[in-house]
Amino acid sequence: MTTVTVHCPRCDPDDVYRQDFSPTKHERLRCQSCRRVFQLNYTYQAWKPGLKEHIVDMTFNGAGVGDTARTLKVGINTVIPTLKISRPRG
Ligand SMILES: [Zn+2]
Structure with a gap:
C-alpha cells in the first residue's frame, strides 16, 4: 500500500482531509489550516x-x-x- 502526501495549494501544510466527492466523482479535499476545499483532478x-x-x-x-x-x-x-x-x- 502506498501513501500519497497531499499539500494545500494555497497555504502548503499537509493537514488535509477528504471532504466529499464532486458531482463528477472527483475527490474533494479540505485544508484544516485555511478551511478551503480543493480538488486534485478537474474535469475541465x-x-x-x-x-x-x-x-x-x-x-x-x-x-x-x-x-x-x-x-x-x-x-x-x-x-x-x-x-x-x-x-x-x-
Ligand atoms: Zn490551506
Whole structure:
C-alpha cells in the first residue's frame, strides 16, 4: 500500500482531509489550516488553480493564443478573456 502526501495549494501544510466527492466523482479535499476545499483532478483543465497566471506568463514570453490553448489543454475562449481581464490599466 502506498501513501500519497497531499499539500494545500494555497497555504502548503499537509493537514488535509477528504471532504466529499464532486458531482463528477472527483475527490474533494479540505485544508484544516485555511478551511478551503480543493480538488486534485478537474474535469475541465481551465478550473485548475494557477492557470490564469500561467496564461499571462506564457503570453509575456511570446506565446500566441493558440499556442497557449494547445499547451495548457484549454479552449481559446478561456485564454482570450483571461488576457482581457489581466490587461494593465493606464
Ligand atoms: Zn490551506
